[in-house]
Amino acid sequence: MGLFDYVSVNDPRFVCSEGHDLRGEEFQTKDFACSLGTITISTDGVTTRAFGGLGDPIDWRRPLNGSANVYAGCSQCASDKWRAWVEFVVTFEDDKPIRVERCPPDARDGKIAKRTTEEEG
Secondary structure (H helix, E strand, O other): OOOOEEEEEOOOOOEOOOOOEOOOOEEEEOOOOOOOOEEEEOOOOOEEEEOOOOOOHHHHOOOOOEEEEEEEEEOOOOOOOOOEEEEEEEEEEOOEEEEEEEOOHHHHHHOOOOOEEEEOO
16 A cells, blocks of 8 residues: 545535535545645635645646546445445646546546546536
8 A cells, every 4th residue: 555645626526426526525646746745626626735745845846737536435325334436537737627537437447448527617
């Protein structure tokens, strides 16, 4: 088990396959600096970052460009033992999340067969 970064979302495009709003869920990713930092995606499309103290802080000064996989468990779909796995691909341009794509359940381990796209309108 390695390090990761937290992703906090306050963006209505993050919904599970059952339609539950995932704002407030704690997401994780291994696609940034893996410093246990926090990336926050707000409703107005502003992304802020806080370095977690591990790794090279220079990675946190560069604008986010490209795609990142972020994943969490939907607490509203949870059973007594497990949360339902939810994964998204977020595409950034100059720190702005321009696209949020929910991956289907069989997309784990990077095997993305088909995505449900919810583009910014």
